[in-house]
Amino acid sequence: MLRNCLEPWHLLxxxxxxxxLFGSKKLPDTARALGKSMRILKSEAKAMKETxxxxxxxxxx
Numbered sequence: 001m002l003r004n005c006l007e008p009w010h011l012l013x014x015x016x017x018x019x020x021l022f023g024s025k026k027l028p029d030t031a032r033a034l035g036k037s038m039r040i041l042k043s044e045a046k047a048m049k050e051t052x053x054x055x056x057x058x059x060x061x
Contacts, residue, residue, distance in 0.1 A: 022030050
């Protein structure tokens with residue numbers, strides 16, 4: 001059912017809608033902010049994972 005969700009023309013439509021909503025001037029800033037947020041989220045998730053399962057502890061308890 002979800003196999004054909006992201007065909008190339010779907011991505012093209014999403015890109016056109018994004019340009020129409022944000023405008024060509026604000027789109028790079030928006031993409032940069034989104035990328036920065038994703039990097040922060042990844043680093044925080046990695047830090048939480050490392051502190052939750054430290055060597056010598058039993059993660060099942």
